[in-house]
Amino acid sequence: MFSFERYSRQIEILGIEGQERLAKASVLVVGAGGLGSAVIQYLASAGIGRLGIVDGDIVEDSNLQRQTIHAGNIGMNKAESAGAFVKKLNPDVAVDIYPFDLTPKNVIGLLRGYDVIVGCPDSFKVRYILNDACFLLKKPFVHSAVYAFEGELSTFHGSPCYRCYLPKMPPATGKAIIGAVAGVFGCLQALETIKLITGYGDILKGRILRLDASTMSFFEFNLQKRKECPLCNGELKGIFEENYIGDCEIVRLK
Numbered sequence: 001m002f003s004f005e006r007y008s009r010q011i012e013i014l015g016i017e018g019q020e021r022l023a024k025a026s027v028l029v030v031g032a033g034g035l036g037s038a039v040i041q042y043l044a045s046a047g048i049g050r051l052g053i054v055d056g057d058i059v060e061d062s063n064l065q066r067q068t069i070h071a072g073n074i075g076m077n078k079a080e081s082a083g084a085f086v087k088k089l090n091p092d093v094a095v096d097i098y099p100f101d102l103t104p105k106n107v108i109g110l111l112r113g114y115d116v117i118v119g120c121p122d123s124f125k126v127r128y129i130l131n132d133a134c135f136l137l138k139k140p141f142v143h144s145a146v147y148a149f150e151g152e153l154s155t156f157h158g159s160p161c162y163r164c165y166l167p168k169m170p171p172a173t174g175k176a177i178i179g180a181v182a183g184v185f186g187c188l189q190a191l192e193t194i195k196l197i198t199g200y201g202d203i204l205k206g207r208i209l210r211l212d213a214s215t216m217s218f219f220e221f222n223l224q225k226r227k228e229c230p231l232c233n234g235e236l237k238g239i240f241e242e243n244y245i246g247d248c249e250i251v252r253l254k
């Protein structure tokens, strides 16, 4: 049983039932970097029952400009460091640490045990692997990507999927980022997750939200199922490494 006092401010909105749903839910956060730091912080504080954290990277000096949960942990694995943060913030939360990278080989096994998957990777490759595996496993996939002063957000659950939006990888952007932009989008991902679990409000399904924080312009557009999407058409039958090399276009279906 959770502490009523700890969660009283949100129980006013979500009700005891909503809080119970959070306490019973499991969420896998893939990437404990700029986005993941905010996601992990707000999901842990909201009282998610079980948080899985996947990250094979080591905390470096240049991370702390935005990855605030890793304060004091330079040299430590990011999943371990994030896990230590969660334990300190909220001992109610059970944490599963996966101190390695997500790959086409391990993705199905990793995702299977969780209700919601939050994608916070720093590469397109992992985003495509997550999209495809979530679609095949029928799990909701809360997506965000940030660059410089910009970011985008969407929640995929069935069709349309991330490949309907970007059938193959666009040119890589780079690593420049204003820390607070990653924080904003990580918080939005945490919000989408809380709504998915509690059923409160509407999620951003079939819509992409974009922000250009340099002019503070939010805009969004609807996403349609793409007629040739091999995933939404049910043609892709598994996760195959060949689909995640080069521009991540689907080349093998079964």
Ligand SMILES: [Zn+2]
Pocket (backbone or CB within 6 Å): 159, 160, 161, 162, 163, 164, 225, 226, 229, 230, 231, 232
């Ligand atoms: Zn699709």
